[in-house]
Amino acid sequence: METVSASGPLIRNISDTALWVAVYRARETDRPDALFRDPLARRLAGERGEQIARSMQFGERHAWSYVARTWVVDRIVTDQVTLGADMVVNLAAGLDTRPYRMELPRSLQWIEVDLPGMIDYKEQVLNGEKAACELKRVRLDLSNVNARRDLFAELGRSAKKVLVLCEGLLIYLTRDEVGTLARALAAQPSFQNWILDLVSPGLLAMLQKNLGAPLTAVGSPLKFGPEEGPGFFLSFGWKPAEVHSLLKTAARLKRLSFGMRLAALLPQSNGRQGARPWGAVCLFTRN
Secondary structure (H helix, E strand, O other), X not given: OOOEEOOEEOOOOOOHHHHHHHHHHHHHHHOOOOOOOXXXXXXXXXXXXXXXXXXXXXXXXXXXXXXXXXXXXXXXXXXXXXXXXXXXXXXOOOXXXXXXXXXXXXXXXXXXXXXXXXXXXXXXXXXXXXXXXXXXXXXXXXXXXXXXXXXXXXXXXXOOOEEEEEOOOHHHOOHHHHHHHHHHHHOOOOEEEEEEEEEOHHHXXXXXHHOXXXXXXXXXXXXXXXXXXXXXXXXXXXXXXXXXXXXXXXXXXXXXXXXXXXXXXXXOOOOOOOOOOOEEEEEEEEO
8 A cells, every 4th residue: 555655755744644534525426316415525635635545445435435425424413413503513524615615504603623733724614604503623632531521521511412423533542441431421420422433353353454554554443343333331431332334335335346345245234243344423412
């Protein structure tokens, strides 16, 4: 896998993966039958994002998973806002543009939390763009447990029904780190629902083999694929309310190759997956 340019590694740090994922939103937007439209994605991804995407051949073959993930999260966010969520807290928000591209009530509070460099870049590129809702960005390293706890407490006091979003984050954490985060979120009574994406041990191993080297090289190895599946979160105060297989979703959305469509016909459960390469977007609610 070639991930080095003439000027050095294409992926310099974990934040560069946001450029890569934005490419798939941009490409979907360009399709005449686009499942969603993100007119800001191409600008955010830039040429570096395209270079990274082209270098990740495994990711290119499975671009459908990123499209399906975006589509499912969009639908869950829409549903939860309709059901009364008055704040969305997007942890490690990256280059997400939902506050700009989705139809959201002006009164909705949308909080993006990410590293200072990521937010600086995003604000520079999106200067002059207007969000549909009340948007606030918080510069914070989420590994700072004390600062994170203080932020959660502050946000928890500022809303009645909070929807937390972690898209593309947990896979970079250890089991202990995910458990600590889950417990910290559950400690806030107003944090009612949580969207996250999850992979099986089998898919984690596949991703580590095919995508992991450049990520490990910059200190961000892929780590989290719990044997328990969504059940991992039960002991931390969260129970699965919805589990959306990315493969099954991509099949319904007609984004799979012929071979993958055949694989999507196989039965799947929403529990333990073991060696099966399985990924899903899950909505959790409080126990």
